[in-house]
Amino acid sequence: MTWGNATGGTPKPVRVALLGCGTVGTEVVRLLREQATDLAARVGAPVELTGIGVRRPNKHRGQVPAELLTTDAAALVDSDVDVVVEVIGGIEPARTLLVTALRAGKSVVTANKALLAEHGAELFAAADASGADLYFEAAVAGAIPLLRPLRESLAGDRITRVMGIVNGTTNYILSAMDSTGAGYAETLEEASRLGYAEADPTADVDGYDAASKAAILASLAFHTRVTAADVHREGIASVTAADIAAAKAIDRTVKLLAICERVTHADGRESVSARVHPAMIPRSHPLAGVGGAFNAVFVEADAAGQLMFYGRGAGGAPTASAVLGDLVAAARNRVVAGRGPRESAYADLPAQPMGQVSTRYHISLDVADRAGVLAQVAAVFAEHDVSIAAVRQEGRVNDASLVIVTHGASDAALRSTVDKIGGLPVVREVVSVMRVEGEQP
Known part of the structure; x- marks a missing residue:
């Protein structure tokens, strides 16, 4: 394929639809x-924006060139463009538009984590x-170069765990609760x-956004192939000021974490665990210092060790x-007739149910102040084969x-333990x- 002028003149522009x-x-x-000018030099050809698909053109007049605006996104995708950049979000019409573009041989750059988490297999199949x-670098962690290292830089390594803070809204809320002592509702406000x-903060505070990102991280x-349905999801709406105070009392803080693990079982089988939930982590852990709306992700690999983004x-x-970084890569491939990385799903590992995931718990109880209470509570832990690491009691x-x-x-054993403890006569409340x-099990 020859992209430039055969006589050595100006290269043919790479045409982009947004x-x-x-x-x-x-x-x-x-x-x-x-x-x-810089983009043209990096790509090897001019990058030409040919149209912008929007629902309400009048809303954008004065912000972008009016002549580029169109409400007919389908016609824009079908036009003579080389790369389609999608930043509208949601499932439809994004899915239909991008599948159409890919099937027509047009490169796609998307920031749509929900679409990738639900229909990534369909998009990759159309691309192939x-x-x-x-x-889709922009789909997880904004400007942080994270997906490309997983996809390319660490392709020769064996990644065992990815854990991080991937939602800025929830991190801001939990950071503010930690620093002010305020409750969830007032901090959200x-x-x-x-x-x-x-x-409408539902996608953020209920963990849907982070779960979509966890699915993408685990897949790579x-x-x-890991979908959002494979990810155990809990949000932060139930996190209370008492939870934050309990964490502080043992020098920990609370974060909403996305945790993806490659699990090796006793019989040698492997599976994938992907989960999103609030958790206490030590204040000495690097993720504990990630405040405000910032994101950070820890990656653990056999050869590379621990990496943090x-x-x-x-x-x-x-x-x-x-998005621009991806656009440059896609456009450059057009110019030199190259191809970007394909989907890698050869391992095809099963998803591990949350109940089988090994976790640790911090449990705070209000109990009757009399002899034998601790023995009764400890007996329930022993009954469910859950080992106690530390106990603190204040009368x-x-x-x-x-x-x-x-x-x-196992998470199932811990949940059963907590449920039974809550029914003990000596326990007034599971606080x-x-x-x-962030610690060794």
Whole structure:
């Protein structure tokens, strides 16, 4: 394939269609215009934005060139373009538009984590059938170069674990609760006022956003197709000021973590565990110091050891930076007739149910202040084969506070233990239950 002028003249432009022009899309347009000369040099040909598909053109007039705006996204995808950049989000119409583009041999750059987590296999199949590229660095952790290292730099290594903070909204809320002692509801309200939380924060605070990202991370890290349905998901709405205070009392903090693990069983079988939930981590852990709306991800590999990726995980400019990086790669491949990395799902490992995942728990109880209480509680742990790592008890006038930290055990066993403890006559209330991460089991 010869992309440039056969006589050595100006190379043929790489024509780009942009779907969506919200916060990220507007920044993509700005960067394309401001950095046109540098982008052309990096790509080896001019990068030409030919159209922007939007629902309400009047909303964007004055922000981007009006002549580029169109409400007919399907016609824009079907036009003579080389790369389709999608930043509209959601499943439809994004899925239909991108599958159409890929089947037609057009390269795709997307920031759509929900679409990839639900329909990634379909997108990769369409890309493979036509030889088109599919890039999606911006789908996880904004500007942080994370997916490309998993996909390419660590392709020769065996990744065993990926753990991190991948949602800025929830991290801002939990960081603020930790620093102020405020409750969840008032902190969420403040986050909304400051623009850190959406008008409808459900996708963030209920863990859907992080679960989609965990599915993508697990798929890349473990060469296995993992969907959002394979990810155990818990949000932060149930995290209380008492949970935060309990964590502080033992020099820990609470974070919403995405945890993806390659699990080797006693019989040699392997499976993939992917989960999103709040957890206590030691304040000495590098993730504990990640505050505000920042993201950070720990990657553990056999040869490379521990790697940490940190930076702004959201926002127009940071996400647009990742989109432009992918666009340069896709456009360069067009110029030199190259291809980007394909889907790697050869391992095809099964998903491990959450009940089988080994976890640790921090359990805070209000109990009657009399002899034999600890023995009764400990008997329930022994009954479920859950080992106690530490116990702290403080007496008050008529009752006492009992805090127990367990060793690692199956999540199902720990949940059953907590349920039975809550029914003991000597237990007035199960005040707080939180998983513990970032330490040896």
